[in-house]
Amino acid sequence: MGSNVLLEVKSLKKYFPIQKGFWRKKVGEVKAVDDISFYIREGETLGLVGESGSGKTTTGRAILRAIEPTEGEILFNINGTLINILQLNKKELKQTRKHMQMIFQDPYSSLNPRMTVKDIIGEPLLVNGVARGKELEDRVAELMKAVGLRPEYMIRYPHAFSGGQRQRIGIARALALNPRLIVCDEPVSALDVSIQAQTLNLLQDLQEKFHLTYLFISHDLGVVEHISDRVAVMYTGKIVEIAETEELFKNPKHPYTEALLAAVPKPDPKYRETRKLLFGEVADPSNPPSGCYFHPRCPYAKDICKQEYPSLINIGENGNEHFVSCHFADKLSLAGIE
Amino acid sequence: MGDNVLLEVKNLRTYFFLDEGVVKAVDGVNFKIEKGKTFGVVGESGCGKSITAQSILRILPPRGEIVEGEIIFYRDDGSVDLVKLDPKGQEIRDIRGKEVAMVFQEPMTALAPVYTIGDQIIEAILLHQNVTKEQARKIAIDLLGRVGIPKPEERVDAYPFELSGGMRQRAMIAMAISSNPSLLIADEPTTALDVTIQAQILDLIKNLQKEMGMATMLITHNMGVIAEMADDVAVMYLGKIVESGPVNEIFYNPKHPYTVALLKSIPKVGKKVKGRLESIEGMVPDPYNLPTGCRFHPRCPSYVEGTCDKAEPPEIEITTGHKVSCFLYGGR
Ligand SMILES: Nc1ncnc2c1ncn2[C@@H]1O[C@H](COP(=O)(O)OP(=O)(O)OP(=O)(O)O)[C@@H](O)[C@H]1O
Ligand SMILES: Nc1ncnc2c1ncn2[C@@H]1O[C@H](COP(=O)(O)OP(=O)(O)OP(=O)(O)O)[C@@H](O)[C@H]1O
Numbered sequence: 001m002g003s004n005v006l007l008e009v010k011s012l013k014k015y016f017p018i019q020k021g022f023w024r025k026k027v028g029e030v031k032a033v034d035d036i037s038f039y040i041r042e043g044e045t046l047g048l049v050g051e052s053g054s055g056k057t058t059t060g061r062a063i064l065r066a067i068e069p070t071e072g073e074i075l076f077n078i079n080g081t082l083i084n085i086l087q088l089n090k091k092e093l094k095q096t097r098k099h100m101q102m103i104f105q106d107p108y109s110s111l112n113p114r115m116t117v118k119d120i121i122g123e124p125l126l127v128n129g130v131a132r133g134k135e136l137e138d139r140v141a142e143l144m145k146a147v148g149l150r151p152e153y154m155i156r157y158p159h160a161f162s163g164g165q166r167q168r169i170g171i172a173r174a175l176a177l178n179p180r181l182i183v184c185d186e187p188v189s190a191l192d193v194s195i196q197a198q199t200l201n202l203l204q205d206l207q208e209k210f211h212l213t214y215l216f217i218s219h220d221l222g223v224v225e226h227i228s229d230r231v232a233v234m235y236t237g238k239i240v241e242i243a244e245t246e247e248l249f250k251n252p253k254h255p256y257t258e259a260l261l262a263a264v265p266k267p268d269p270k271y272r273e274t275r276k277l278l279f280g281e282v283a284d285p286s287n288p289p290s291g292c293y294f295h296p297r298c299p300y301a302k303d304i305c306k307q308e309y310p311s312l313i314n315i316g317e318n319g320n321e322h323f324v325s326c327h328f329a330d331k332l333s334l335a336g337i338e
Numbered sequence: 339m340g341d342n343v344l345l346e347v348k349n350l351r352t353y354f355f356l357d358e359g360v361v362k363a364v365d366g367v368n369f370k371i372e373k374g375k376t377f378g379v380v381g382e383s384g385c386g387k388s389i390t391a392q393s394i395l396r397i398l399p400p401r402g403e404i405v406e407g408e409i410i411f412y413r414d415d416g417s418v419d420l421v422k423l424d425p426k427g428q429e430i431r432d433i434r435g436k437e438v439a440m441v442f443q444e445p446m447t448a449l450a451p452v453y454t455i456g457d458q459i460i461e462a463i464l465l466h467q468n469v470t471k472e473q474a475r476k477i478a479i480d481l482l483g484r485v486g487i488p489k490p491e492e493r494v495d496a497y498p499f500e501l502s503g504g505m506r507q508r509a510m511i512a513m514a515i516s517s518n519p520s521l522l523i524a525d526e527p528t529t530a531l532d533v534t535i536q537a538q539i540l541d542l543i544k545n546l547q548k549e550m551g552m553a554t555m556l557i558t559h560n561m562g563v564i565a566e567m568a569d570d571v572a573v574m575y576l577g578k579i580v581e582s583g584p585v586n587e588i589f590y591n592p593k594h595p596y597t598v599a600l601l602k603s604i605p606k607v608g609k610k611v612k613g614r615l616e617s618i619e620g621m622v623p624d625p626y627n628l629p630t631g632c633r634f635h636p637r638c639p640s641y642v643e644g645t646c647d648k649a650e651p652p653e654i655e656i657t658t659g660h661k662v663s664c665f666l667y668g669g670r
């Protein structure tokens with residue numbers, strides 16, 4: 001790990017209790033995030049992909065401590081000092097949180113319908129005592145311009161904006177306190193294709209302009225490939241593969257990544273009928289299979305896969321990192337894209 | 339052509355009459371669906387895909403009305419204009435669910451939560467086929483097996499909430515195909531599903547279609563799904579079909595500036611664009627206040643002032659079956 005690492009996550013776990021009956025007795029656990037480790041470099045975009053319920057949102061929220069992780073370390077680099085987010089008290093957390101923000105999937109429900117755009121974008125500034133009055137208004141206008149909204153619309157309510165515009169309001173709010181890291185949770189999934197491209201371009205422009213670091217969560221592999229420098233693939237609460245974007249797409253090393261890449265319908269009729277289908281269903285994080293969680297669906301599984309969980313190891317060559325959690329990571333020859 | 343056409347929609351206009359104004363949800367749409375073929379309809383949210391489908395089945399929401407047009411359904415023994423039927427009458431009810439079946443994006447809204455999936459499929463079978471209850475149950479189990487539900491003899495007694503999203507969608511498809519329909523209308527059948535499950539369902543629809551010779555009208559906003567499935571494609575924008583034709587024409591020889599822009603703006607797996615994506619500028623206009631002339635003109639990079647904003651471009655056939663409504667290709 002180099003010195004320009006902004007965030008390092010070590011052995012992060014988040015288990016949700018499953019409760020039953022009147023006494024809410026704990027009868028089990030959903031291992032939503034189950035011992036994952038990764039880092040993000042300053043200024044880079046790490047893509048996080050995986051199917052529904054694989055633990056992407058939980059990971060994002062745990063990093064910001066929007067939910068309390070069960071275990072692990074979250075190290076955040078503030079001007080050369082590593083701070084473990086999980087050991088901060090309330091006051092310290094509030095200070096540190098300024099540096100980390102989140103953008104949500106649903107631009108409809110994540111904005112308070114009774115607040116004007118000015119109040120929504122200005123709230124973090126007011127709450128943290130950064131600006132008020134005329135200064136606040138100027139800063140909100142500046143933020144609105146940065147995301148391509150007209151400052152004249154400051155006194156309007158969210159319902160008067162389109163989906164893409166509401167997402168821009170959410171982005172402006174996230175930018176208000178000059179954060180270093182933004183967790184983008186499916187920021188374009190609810191948007192129309194033509195608006196998606198605009199929003200992705202905006203996120204890229206802002207990253208350059210404000211030197212932002214993104215954890216970019218999405219289940220759309222096309223979007224993730226476009227925006228990410230590196231990509232992590234999750235399956236049932238575990239990270240099964242992390243590599244540079246191009247490497248991961250061209251040269252996947254985990255059978256699940258291969259299957260995921262094959263399953264995406266490509267917007268080009270020449271790929272018809274070339275797909276390999278993955279059978280079976282996504283594993284249940286409250287009752288994961290034995291051994292490698294992917295083994296019941298894996299076309300390459302052998303006996304050992306049913307017995308032992310394969311640890312995440314680096315099989316990259318020439319000093320490149322390519323982490324994979326598969327017993328046969330360095331033996332299988334898997335198909336990527338093109 | 340005539341012989342192979344199963345459904346022909348002519349100049350269909352479906353409007354909503356609301357207090358705020360009139361929404362021209364479908365505004366002069368023409369297309370033909372051929373027997374056994376997959377007709378893909380693609381377009382952004384609100385462009386009128388679902389309302390087109392609901393017009394065919396005559397299940398429009400309140401205040402929605404077909405104000406003009408014909409929907410001719412061809413059978414071996416003649417044809418019928420669905421627009422002329424009483425939406426609550428026996429004739430359309432016989433067609434619906436039997437000759438034309440539908441699957442929706444969210445099967446939970448179509449499956450009743452308090453009945454087992456078996457009960458619901460059996461009821462659908464009894465409605466359209468002359469069999470006993472026991473025979474219907476056998477057929478239901480067989481159908482569940484055919485759509486890939488493991489242990490169908492057990493799952494037939496499961497309630498919808500006991501199944502995963504993918505399994506529910508399979509159950510819904512089983513119900514839809516129970517009467518051997520000649521047309522299946524699938525409105526975003528995989529949008530709510532994970533990619534690996536989506537691939538399974540698309541594959542299932544494809545196989546059933548081959549087996550049963552059924553035509554499919556596949557509605558989606560996903561160009562990838564269209565490329566994977568469709569024989570013919572219609573691209574909709576604000577209540578109109580702006581371009582239509584064989585799938586290869588649409589993907590390899592797109593003509594309408596909207597289709598061209600749409601195809602360029604999708605980040606494609608394996609084709610990483612360095613830097614910015616080409617995007618369509620501007621926003622989807624307000625449905626109460628549609629632009630004059632060509633509805634795409636305010637966002638169109640090739641817009642010709644004085645022409646595109648003045649009149650609606652006529653539909654022009656460029657090559658056989660490939661039609662486009664844009665002044666760049668004539669009609670000025
Ligand atoms: N507050 C909670 N209480 C109990 N279980 C939860 C809670 N939040 C999430 N889970 C469970 O944790 C698992 C991971 O959920 P998470 O929302 O992180 O998935 P995700 O990868 O973001 O999925 P999606 O793509 O659907 O957004 C799921 O099984 C989910 O049901
Ligand atoms: N029940 C309704 N009342 C009033 N207007 C409606 C109603 N249903 C649809 N509309 C309007 O009709 C137009 C077409 O809607 P439709 O549902 O067909 O869009 P769609 O292409 O299926 O979009 P999506 O991809 O979001 O499903 C939209 O402008 C919509 O607002």
Ligand code: SF4
Pocket residue numbers: 254255256292293294295296298299300301302305310325326327328329
């Ligand atoms: S460890 Fe085994 S089951 Fe898991 S992905 Fe690798 S080969 Fe497949």
Ligand SMILES: [Mg+2]
Pocket residue numbers: 056057058
């Ligand atoms: Mg999520």
Ligand SMILES: [Mg+2]
Pocket residue numbers: 387388389525
């Ligand atoms: Mg729809």
